[in-house]
Structure formats: structure tokens, C-alpha cells
Amino acid sequence: MIADNNEIRYLNENNSDLNIDPFVPQEENITKNQAIEQTIMMMIKNGHYAPKMIDDQFSKKVYDKFLELSDYGKLFLIQSDIDEFEKYKFSIDEEIKEGSTIFYDLVSSRIKQRISDADTFYKEALLNPFDFNGNETIELDGKKLNWAKDIDELKNRWKLSMKYRSLARFEELIEQQKKSTNKKDKDKTEDQLEIEARESVKKNMGFYFKRLNKISESDRFASYMNSICHVVDPHTDFFPPKDKQRFDEEMSGKFYGIGAVLQSEEGNCKIKSIVVGSPCWKEGHLKVGDVILKVAQQNEDPVEIAGWDIEEIVSIIRGKDGTLVTLTVKHLDGSNEEIIIKRGKVEKDETFAKSAIIKEGGNNIGYILLPEFYADFQDAGGRRCAVDMRNEIHKLKEEKVNGIIIDLRNNGGGSLQDVVEIGGLFVNKGPIVQVKSKSENAQAMAVRSNEALYDGPLVILINQASASASEILAAALQDYNRAIIMGSTSFGKGTVQRVFPIDDFFQGNKNLLPFGSLKLTLQKFYRINGGSTQLKGVTPDIKIPDLYHLIDIGERRDSNSLVWDQIAKAEYKPIVSLVDFKDLISKSNKRISSDPTFDLIEKKRVPIKKTIRKQFLFIESIEI
Incomplete structure (x- = not known):
């Protein structure tokens, strides 16, 4: 799960971790959007670990981010719209301070208008047959495009986009025809398949525009508020009420x-x-x-x-x-x-820890997959990953495994308390992570048990999508010399968030409620050796070539991320292992460098990166 990558702490009902006065509006006729904006900004200013200066540079970043969210592919807005918006590029900071939403209101209104225009453009483009024999190119990355200079150029972009989609569908139909045993399908001409392809694209685009037109005012404003929040830092988020419910479900499974x-x-x-x-x-x-x-x-x-x-x-x-x-x-x-x-x-069974036994060379190796550090914040008796991990380790010990592999690849984080408890399954009493608030000294979160549940050979698997709690566990076991870390350098997130109901910090017209919740960055965490995983991540002891190593993910890609720093190390004693880790790591690296399979992966990296951008499919699935 890399979409979130958030370290979340358990919530206290009294919100004692955010000791600030509520927002009291001075205006009698304040709108709901203005109330949400001013309350959130007050919470960020007084509660965030490192609040940003609300100045012209902040304004420019919000401006760029909101336009990118509103029209990433540059298929709706035109240059004259941008020219009109430009005068607000360096004044959004003043709007925020004054509690105004003029820029948002203008962009939101214009986007609705341009969506209506584009609804006719794609239909016009699909009226007549396409000639697929010419040489044309299409740029799918909006960042590499300029804004269309006028409506005619925008219409042409839609025509080219529809031609591209129709060609992709046409090629699919050709392949299906080759495999079909149905005479009716076999007899279809290319002209008939081209018509079928356009009709299919038209149908899918109709569903797409129906969804666009159903985007609520609440969701549009949430995008704007998150443009502001993400300039503060990538993990401070505004959740409208329904999104908060979805977040809780993700965390609890x-x-x-x-x-x-x-x-x-x-x-x-x-x-x-x-x-x-x-x-x-x-x-x-x-x-x-x-x-x-x-x-x-x-x-x-x-x-x-x-x-x-x-x-x-x-x-x-x-x-x-x-x-x-x-x-x-x-x-x-x-x-x-x-x-x-x-x-x-x-x-959601796929959320929870699972174990298996790998039989290799006369050895039984325990394998535990932990997809995320889940915890049910709403139910004290709900499932928690620390409890499930303990149970899985008990099972593997009963099978007398010779070692255990814990797979944290693609694990984007979760409960801070649970990762500390899981660390305690492998090390005796001692610190697992250091946590620092903006106005306090760092405090170590330590294991309370005097005896580890498992003291045998241990390997932790990580990759670039292993973030937050995954990095805490991997770093702690690496610092203790307790486990060998294998894979690729992790995501690089070293911050801690809490989720707060915004309603609790607003003293005004209660008819405007509910507002939703704010996930706010309150702390940074540090390794017990004093270093930070922020930006740098955890470097594995044994690097394993990864097909997706060149994909641009990780905390360091976001210019709004908090900076890397370090503090004094905690008091801890690395474990003196009977195994020579350095010799083991050296031999493993030699085996990998001479293995033809890993050599092939290295050669495949660049072609895979070049083909990673794919056409957006209008298919989605959700569990009910």
C-alpha cells in the first residue's frame, strides 16, 4: 500500500496531543468552505511539527498543485483561463490569512464549464472513422505539455486522445478476432472493427464524464484544501467525512x-x-x-x-x-x-499477517507476509498486527523452523504502537524508535518485555514502497544487529501523524458541521542510532535488483517533505551474533552479482521504465 505511507498513532478522545484553542470566526455569514479552511490553517499553524511560512512562495506552490490536480492532462483548461488565474498565483497566501476562497471558487467554476465543453469535444471526435495508417504522436504526461492556446487546439487534443484510445481498442479487437472460433467474429472487416472500437471508447467516455459531472462541491473543495495541506508536507491530509470512514476501514481491515x-x-x-x-x-x-x-x-x-x-x-x-x-x-x-x-x-483478509513454511535444502524456513501495520482505532477489541504477528510466530516455532523471513515489501506503514510491540518479539527489553515533538526532546519508545519471543535467524525484506512503520522495524533490527535487511532502499518517510476531528476545533455555527478530519504531522521519528529515515530511508545489508528500482517513488521526490536530520543515539546494546554478518553479506552480494537471473533484471529495468506509463482504464473495483 504506497498511496498513503502514513505513520498513525492511536487517538485519544480528548485530543490532548493538540493543545490549542478552537477557531472562533469573527464573521457572522462565514461559509462552510471558509470555516473549514480557517480551522484547518489554525490547526496547522499551532499544531504542525514544522509549519511553513504562508508567503508568496507558499502561494505559488498551492497554485501549481491545485491546477495540476484540477487538470493534470491539460485536456480541459486553455491558456486564457490560465492567464486569468495568474493574478492569484502570489496572493493565495493573503486569501488564506483573510479566510477567502476567491481563487478556488474561480477555478472550480471554470473547470465545471470546461468539463461541459469537453463532453461535446470527445463526442465530435468519435463521429467519423479514424485513419490508423499515418504517423502521429501523443504525449500522455501532462507535465510535458503546454496549455492549449485556444479552444481549437483543445479540440484537436481531444481528437488525438480519442484516436489513441480507439486504436488501442481496435488492436484489442484484432487480437480477439484472431483467437475467436466464432465465424461471425472472424468475418468482421477492419472497417467494422474500427466502428466497434469507436463505439466502445464512446461508451467508456460517457461513463467517465458522468463521474466527472457527479463530483460534489465537497470533494472539489477537499482537493483544494489538500493542495494547501500537501504544500505544508506530503502527509498532512484533509478528509471529508466519507473519506475519514474509508481511511478507518483501511487501517482496521x-x-x-x-x-x-x-x-x-x-x-x-x-x-x-x-x-x-x-x-x-x-x-x-x-x-x-x-x-x-x-x-x-x-x-x-x-x-x-x-x-x-x-x-x-x-x-x-x-x-x-x-x-x-x-x-x-x-x-x-x-x-x-x-x-x-x-x-x-x-x-479484508489481504490486509492481515499470514505465514507459510518454505522447505529448501533440508531446512524449514518460516515466511511471514505483513501487508501493513494495521490496527482498529475505533474498536479496542479489533484486530491488531502485533497480536497477529505474535500468533504467526508461535505457529512457526511449533513447526521448529530454522529461520524466519518477514516480508515488508510494499508495506506503507500504520500503527506506531504496534511496530514497537512487534520489535519486542525479536529483541529483549530496549528502545525500538525515538520520537520527537517540535517543542520537546526526543523520547524513546521501548519494549517492556524482558524476553524476546523468537531469537533465531531473521531476515527482513524491504523495497522502495516499504515506508514508515516498515522502516522503523527494519532500522531497529538492523541497529541491534538482530536481522539481515534485504531488498532495495526503502521509501524514506520519518514522520508521525495523528487524525483529529476538525469539528472539535471550531466554535461557530454548528449548522455548518460536519467538516471532516485532519491528519496532521506532529512528530518525527528517529532510529535508535540517532539517524533518521526521512528522505534517506533504510539501506539494506544485501541489495537485491528490483524491476521497479528506477520508478520515481519515495519521500525525496517531494520538495515539500520535511528535511533529514539526526539526534543523539538512544541507549541500547547491539546483539553479539554467533554468525559473522559481514561475511554472510559479502557472500550473498557475490552470489547476486554472478546470478544470471539478477543480471537479466538489471537489463530489463530501463525498458520497463519506458513502458510504465499506460492508458487510463475506466474500470474500478471496490469491496462492499
């Missing part, structure tokens, strides 16, 4: 619904998969491939959901534990059925 994964496909809502043990799995009638036609709440009339956005469908199928929902579905055989399902707790 559970939600309440029926336990099916939905996929939006050409306007239909299909069942992509069913979670084993979930309410719909137990009920038994819902099948993979079924199309949902209608949804009815308990004692209410059914609602037809054809053409709905998938998130809208999810919102009416999920609900409180024990309540009923009725789905009218069309099965693969063409028959329709009404299925009544009692909602219940659904756990």
Missing part, C-alpha cells in the same frame, strides 16, 4: 457490508469476487458475474442503479451490522433474482 467486490464495467455493476466467510458467501445465492440491477433498504422500495457511480452503489449496500439489504441481480444464465442479505462484519 474491516467494514460492515455484504462481503462482495464490485466492479464497474460499461455502466453495469458486476460481482467481481466474494469474500469467503462473508454475509453474502454464507447466504449463498449471489455469484461472481452477477449484475446488480436494484438495491432496496429494509422496508423500502428498490432503487435502480444502472449507470450509477460505483462509490454511490457501495454507499447504499454497506450499512449497520445486522440490517438487511435486498439486491435484485441478473445471473449469468439471464435469470433475475431478489436476494436478501443481512449485513455483517467483513474483514
Whole structure:
């Protein structure tokens, strides 16, 4: 999970970690957006670990970021729009201080207008056949494009984009025709396939624009506020109420619904998969491939959901534990059925720790995959990764494994408290990480147990998408000499966030609520040797070539990231190992350098990087 990469601490209901006065608006007629903006900025100013100066440079960064979020591909706005916006480039800081949203209001209004214009451009472009025989190029990276100088140039961009998409679909249809055994498909001419390709693109674009037109004012303003928050630092985030709920579900690995994964496909809502043990799995009638036609709440009339956005469908199928929902579905055989399902707790199994035993050369090696450092912040009795890790290690010890590998690749972080407890499974009493607030000295978070659960050979796997809590664990075990770290240099995130309800910090018109939540960077964490993982990450003892090593990810790519620094080391004693780590690492590196498989990976890196940019597909799936 690299989209978030956030280190989250447990929440206290009294918000004692943010000891600031609430925002009291002076204006009687303050709008909801203005109230959200001013409350968030007050929280950042008084609570953030390293708040930025709100000046012209800050304004320019917000300006650039919001326009990038609003129209990354440069397919909506034109140069005259940008010329009009330019006068606000260095005055957004003044707007923030005054509680004004003039720049946001202007851009938001213009984007809505340009989306309406583009809705006609793509349809016009798809009216007539395309000639795929000429030589044309298309730039898919908006950062490399200038803004279209006028409407005519914008129309041409849409035509080229539709031609590109139609060509991609045309090639897919050609390949399908080659593999088909159906005479009707085999007899189709290229002209017929070209028409079919354009019709397919037109249908998908229709769904895309329908979603664009359904973007709410709340979501648009959230994008603007996050443009501001991300200039402060990449991990300070504003969550509107529904996004906060989604965040909690990601962190806990559970939600309440029926336990099916939905996929939006050409306007239909299909069942992509069913979670084993979930309410719909137990009920038994819902099948993979079924199309949902209608949804009815308990004692209410059914609602037809054809053409709905998938998130809208999810919102009416999920609900409180024990309540009923009725789905009218069309099965693969063409028959329709009404299925009544009692909602219940659904756990995302892919979130949780799992173990296996690898048998190699007469040895049994334990393997534990930990996808994230999950914890249920809303339920004290909910699942926590530290408890699950302890259980998995117990299982492996009972099997008398000769060593354990913990796979933290692509683990973007999670609960700070849990990573400390997991560290304690491998080292005796001592510090795991140092945490520093802006106005306090660093404090060590230490293991309380006097005896580690497992003291055998240990390997930690990391890669560039291993962030935050993953880096804490890998760094601590590396500093203690307790484990060998293998893989590629980690993400480089060394900051700690807390999530606060914004409503608690607003004293004004309660009719404007709810506002949502703010995830705020409050602290930095440091290795027990005094170094920081911020920007630099954790360097593995044994570097393993990675196909995606050249992809530009990591904290260091963001100019708004907090700086690297170091503090005094904590009091700890590295473990004196019976194994010569240096000799082991040297031999491993020699084996890797002479292995033809890794040599092939090195040669494949650049071609893979060149093909990493792909056409956006209008297909998405969400669990319900």
C-alpha cells in the first residue's frame, strides 16, 4: 500500500496531543468552505511539527498543485483561463490569512464549464472513422505539455486522445478476432472493427464524464484544501467525512457490508469476487458475474442503479451490522433474482499477517507476509498486527523452523504502537524508535518485555514502497544487529501523524458541521542510532535488483517533505551474533552479482521504465 505511507498513532478522545484553542470566526455569514479552511490553517499553524511560512512562495506552490490536480492532462483548461488565474498565483497566501476562497471558487467554476465543453469535444471526435495508417504522436504526461492556446487546439487534443484510445481498442479487437472460433467474429472487416472500437471508447467516455459531472462541491473543495495541506508536507491530509470512514476501514481491515467486490464495467455493476466467510458467501445465492440491477433498504422500495457511480452503489449496500439489504441481480444464465442479505462484519483478509513454511535444502524456513501495520482505532477489541504477528510466530516455532523471513515489501506503514510491540518479539527489553515533538526532546519508545519471543535467524525484506512503520522495524533490527535487511532502499518517510476531528476545533455555527478530519504531522521519528529515515530511508545489508528500482517513488521526490536530520543515539546494546554478518553479506552480494537471473533484471529495468506509463482504464473495483 504506497498511496498513503502514513505513520498513525492511536487517538485519544480528548485530543490532548493538540493543545490549542478552537477557531472562533469573527464573521457572522462565514461559509462552510471558509470555516473549514480557517480551522484547518489554525490547526496547522499551532499544531504542525514544522509549519511553513504562508508567503508568496507558499502561494505559488498551492497554485501549481491545485491546477495540476484540477487538470493534470491539460485536456480541459486553455491558456486564457490560465492567464486569468495568474493574478492569484502570489496572493493565495493573503486569501488564506483573510479566510477567502476567491481563487478556488474561480477555478472550480471554470473547470465545471470546461468539463461541459469537453463532453461535446470527445463526442465530435468519435463521429467519423479514424485513419490508423499515418504517423502521429501523443504525449500522455501532462507535465510535458503546454496549455492549449485556444479552444481549437483543445479540440484537436481531444481528437488525438480519442484516436489513441480507439486504436488501442481496435488492436484489442484484432487480437480477439484472431483467437475467436466464432465465424461471425472472424468475418468482421477492419472497417467494422474500427466502428466497434469507436463505439466502445464512446461508451467508456460517457461513463467517465458522468463521474466527472457527479463530483460534489465537497470533494472539489477537499482537493483544494489538500493542495494547501500537501504544500505544508506530503502527509498532512484533509478528509471529508466519507473519506475519514474509508481511511478507518483501511487501517482496521474491516467494514460492515455484504462481503462482495464490485466492479464497474460499461455502466453495469458486476460481482467481481466474494469474500469467503462473508454475509453474502454464507447466504449463498449471489455469484461472481452477477449484475446488480436494484438495491432496496429494509422496508423500502428498490432503487435502480444502472449507470450509477460505483462509490454511490457501495454507499447504499454497506450499512449497520445486522440490517438487511435486498439486491435484485441478473445471473449469468439471464435469470433475475431478489436476494436478501443481512449485513455483517467483513474483514479484508489481504490486509492481515499470514505465514507459510518454505522447505529448501533440508531446512524449514518460516515466511511471514505483513501487508501493513494495521490496527482498529475505533474498536479496542479489533484486530491488531502485533497480536497477529505474535500468533504467526508461535505457529512457526511449533513447526521448529530454522529461520524466519518477514516480508515488508510494499508495506506503507500504520500503527506506531504496534511496530514497537512487534520489535519486542525479536529483541529483549530496549528502545525500538525515538520520537520527537517540535517543542520537546526526543523520547524513546521501548519494549517492556524482558524476553524476546523468537531469537533465531531473521531476515527482513524491504523495497522502495516499504515506508514508515516498515522502516522503523527494519532500522531497529538492523541497529541491534538482530536481522539481515534485504531488498532495495526503502521509501524514506520519518514522520508521525495523528487524525483529529476538525469539528472539535471550531466554535461557530454548528449548522455548518460536519467538516471532516485532519491528519496532521506532529512528530518525527528517529532510529535508535540517532539517524533518521526521512528522505534517506533504510539501506539494506544485501541489495537485491528490483524491476521497479528506477520508478520515481519515495519521500525525496517531494520538495515539500520535511528535511533529514539526526539526534543523539538512544541507549541500547547491539546483539553479539554467533554468525559473522559481514561475511554472510559479502557472500550473498557475490552470489547476486554472478546470478544470471539478477543480471537479466538489471537489463530489463530501463525498458520497463519506458513502458510504465499506460492508458487510463475506466474500470474500478471496490469491496462492499
